Amino acid sequence: MNVLAFAEQRAGTLRQVALETVTAGRALADGLGIELLAVLLGPPRLADEAERLGRYGADRVLLGTADTLGEYAPEAYTELLARAVQEHAAKALILPASAQGKDLAPRVAARLEAGLASDVTELAVEDGRVVAVRPVYGGKLLARVGFKMDPALLTVRARAYTAAENPRPGEVEGMTPEVDPEKLRTRVRLAAAEKRERPDVAEAEIIVAGGRGMQGPENWKLLEELADALGPGAALGASRAVVDAGWRPHAEQVGQTGKVVAPPLYFAIGISGAIQHLAGMRTARCIVAVNKDAEAPILKVADYGIVGDLFEVVPRLAEEIRKLRSEG
Amino acid sequence: MNIIVCIKRVPDSESRIVVGGDGRSIDSQGIKFVLNPYDEYAVEEALRLKEAAGAGSVTVMTLGGEESKETLRTALAMGADQAVLLKGQPSDDGFGTAEKLAAAIKVGEYDLVLFGKQAIDDDNLQVPAMVAELLGLPCATVVVELKVEANKVTAEREVEGGHETVEFELPGVIAAQKDLNQPRYPSLKGIMAAKKKPLEEVDVGDAEARLEVIELMKLPERAAGEVVGEGPDAVPELVRKLREEAKVL
Numbered sequence: 165m166n167v168l169a170f171a172e173q174r175a176g177t178l179r180q181v182a183l184e185t186v187t188a189g190r191a192l193a194d195g196l197g198i199e200l201l202a203v204l205l206g207p208p209r210l211a212d213e214a215e216r217l218g219r220y221g222a223d224r225v226l227l228g229t230a231d232t233l234g235e236y237a238p239e240a241y242t243e244l245l246a247r248a249v250q251e252h253a254a255k256a257l258i259l260p261a262s263a264q265g266k267d268l269a270p271r272v273a274a275r276l277e278a279g280l281a282s283d284v285t286e287l288a289v290e291d292g293r294v295v296a297v298r299p300v301y302g303g304k305l306l307a308r309v310g311f312k313m314d315p316a317l318l319t320v321r322a323r324a325y326t327a328a329e330n331p332r333p334g335e336v337e338g339m340t341p342e343v344d345p346e347k348l349r350t351r352v353r354l355a356a357a358e359k360r361e362r363p364d365v366a367e368a369e370i371i372v373a374g375g376r377g378m379q380g381p382e383n384w385k386l387l388e389e390l391a392d393a394l395g396p397g398a399a400l401g402a403s404r405a406v407v408d409a410g411w412r413p414h415a416e417q418v419g420q421t422g423k424v425v426a427p428p429l430y431f432a433i434g435i436s437g438a439i440q441h442l443a444g445m446r447t448a449r450c451i452v453a454v455n456k457d458a459e460a461p462i463l464k465v466a467d468y469g470i471v472g473d474l475f476e477v478v479p480r481l482a483e484e485i486r487k488l489r490s491e492g
Numbered sequence: 493m494n495i496i497v498c499i500k501r502v503p504d505s506e507s508r509i510v511v512g513g514d515g516r517s518i519d520s521q522g523i524k525f526v527l528n529p530y531d532e533y534a535v536e537e538a539l540r541l542k543e544a545a546g547a548g549s550v551t552v553m554t555l556g557g558e559e560s561k562e563t564l565r566t567a568l569a570m571g572a573d574q575a576v577l578l579k580g581q582p583s584d585d586g587f588g589t590a591e592k593l594a595a596a597i598k599v600g601e602y603d604l605v606l607f608g609k610q611a612i613d614d615d616n617l618q619v620p621a622m623v624a625e626l627l628g629l630p631c632a633t634v635v636v637e638l639k640v641e642a643n644k645v646t647a648e649r650e651v652e653g654g655h656e657t658v659e660f661e662l663p664g665v666i667a668a669q670k671d672l673n674q675p676r677y678p679s680l681k682g683i684m685a686a687k688k689k690p691l692e693e694v695d696v697g698d699a700e701a702r703l704e705v706i707e708l709m710k711l712p713e714r715a716a717g718e719v720v721g722e723g724p725d726a727v728p729e730l731v732r733k734l735r736e737e738a739k740v741l
């Protein structure tokens with residue numbers, strides 16, 4: 165018996181969520197007292213990336229490469245993952261709750277007639293059974309769910325597990341990448357990849373989120389400066405008020421009807437802290453709020469708050485953080 | 493163009509959600525139930541595709557109890573032609589529900605099966621891809637833009653930092669994300685007409701879940717935070733605390 169962890173790559177490079185998924189898989193495998201196998205599918209020449217997975221806790225790595233696996237190929241990935249689960253009699257299969265993982269996991273679950281817990285934030289083993297905690301009702305409640313049968317399929321939310329080194333042999337074994345071409349009905353292309361300067365808000369280590377208090381899209385340069393000072397792991401986020409006003413794209417919206425995020429550090433700048441916004445970010449490890457209204461609800465949930473005018477506080481904050489970074 | 497849209501009855505997103513007496517489900521008292529918002533995009537897209545094709549029908553289908561008829565009527569009032577109630581309880585995981593839906597969707601009766609990307613109660617984001625897999629159909633999820641020309645489908649789906657283009661040939665499955673379109677409101681005329689549209693009822697029994705909800709919990713309270721100070725002069729102290737106390741810098 166094994167735990168399998170799906171290691172997501174893009175353009176031949178492991179994504180951060182792959183390392184987090186393997187880290188989560190390691191914890192689950194330890195809880196069950198069994199081996200962890202990472203599964204990496206993608207284009208040829210992935211051997212170096214496959215070897216990296218051992219460092220994050222994979223006992224073994226199953227590597228399936230082919231030109232046809234370069235871009236996300238839903239049917240082929242489904243077939244190969246389902247096959248891996250069956251061949252290794254996996255007790256559980258963990259995927260990231262990324263765009264790809266959320267598309268792929270239900271397909272694999274249906275193929276295996278298995279249960280799937282989506283967007284899991286905590287994993288445990290109770291009496292040999294996999295138990296998961298996941299937000300439901302738009303983040304208003306948490307559900308603790310237990311699997312009635314094996315295999316247990318799970319997608320794990322970005323940043324719920326911090327990628328941690330935990331070296332294991334991570335011996336790489338090839339897996340047959342062939343699938344019946346009859347089954348390949350879908351062509352997927354990553355649309356002319358926008359040049360991305362910052363990580364996606366759902367996966368960022370730090371989020372600098374702005375609200376209506378920013379007064380207009382032109383003032384976002386203040387938040388960009390703060391994000392730049394914080395480093396390449398920082399993403400920009402937004403409240404719904406700001407997205408509805410057209411100041412920022414929907415992809416940046418945090419909250420019940422946007423993205424639910426759990427970064428180690430969240431800055432809420434000029435955001436009041438409405439319940440629907442809190443639903444999206446209250447599991448952040450550390451929340452910092454800047455608001456001119458001492459009664460703003462966000463200050464009740466923030467670990468640290470500054471009461472004041474964001475137009476004075478934010479530039480100073482960026483400056484102090486730059487100073488700190490340059491001191492090392 | 494014959495289209496099936498799978499829809500679900502869910503608590504309105506503005507409702508206050510409270511754990512019920514059994515500790516495993518919600519207290520539905522006082523909650524307003526609505527058509528799942530993502531399913532509204534799916535219904536709207538189906539209507540537009542049918543209108544563009546100038547022929548065909550839109551069937552809305554749900555797995556649920558008697559009360560789900562109201563949800564079906566809402567979709568009929570938007571303009572769907574007919575409705576099917578699969579009477580039985582959906583499962584907490586996606587597979588049980590997907591099995592019931594897939595069994596009711598007959599090959600040859602549709603060109604396209606549409607879904608919302610996610611039900612806002614279980615937040616599973618599972619059923620559409622599962623139904624596709626069970627029916628052996630190609631599928632795109634989290635779709636923000638859809639083009640159907642003859643039987644060729646081009647869908648844009650949201651991925652981190654951009655979009656992915658998914659292409660396949662009909663028949664197939666699409667799951668709608670916000671931004672796909674702007675759903676219409678049912679008109680008064682539509683609401684009247686909906687009462688006379690066919691609504692078929694089939695007993696299918698409860699869906700069988702592969703996992704169980706052990707417990708529903710309120711979110712843990714966050715310990716009350718601290719106001720570090722007022723104005724820009726408080727910034728150095730904030731930065732010190734972030735580094736030394738919270739260790740996040």
Ligand SMILES: Cc1cc2nc3c(=O)[nH]c(=O)nc-3n(C[C@H](O)[C@H](O)[C@H](O)COP(=O)(O)OP(=O)(O)OC[C@H]3O[C@@H](n4cnc5c(N)ncnc54)[C@H](O)[C@@H]3O)c2cc1C
Pocket residue numbers: 374375376377378402403404405406417418419420421422423433434435436437438439440441444454455456457460472473474475505506
């Ligand atoms: C069904 C539903 C779903 C929703 N989903 C979401 C969601 O996903 N995400 C979301 O964010 N919201 C959501 N909302 C909206 C939510 O209820 C709030 O309306 C919204 O979050 C408010 O955004 P805001 O905090 O930016 O604006 P406001 O509430 O207007 O707050 C602005 C804040 O900025 C402060 N401020 C103003 N000027 C300054 C200054 N110069 N310096 C410092 N501070 C200043 C003010 O004191 C105030 O606290 C939803 C609502 C509904 C009904």
Ligand SMILES: Nc1ncnc2c1ncn2[C@@H]1O[C@H](COP(=O)(O)O)[C@@H](O)[C@H]1O
Pocket residue numbers: 498499500528530531553554555556582586589593606607608609610611612614615616617618619620
């Ligand atoms: N009980 C149900 N009856 C019909 N369609 C459903 C049901 N549950 C979910 N769906 C469809 O599947 C989509 C995704 O649901 P879920 O996987 O539960 O998040 C929904 O937006 C609906 O389109």
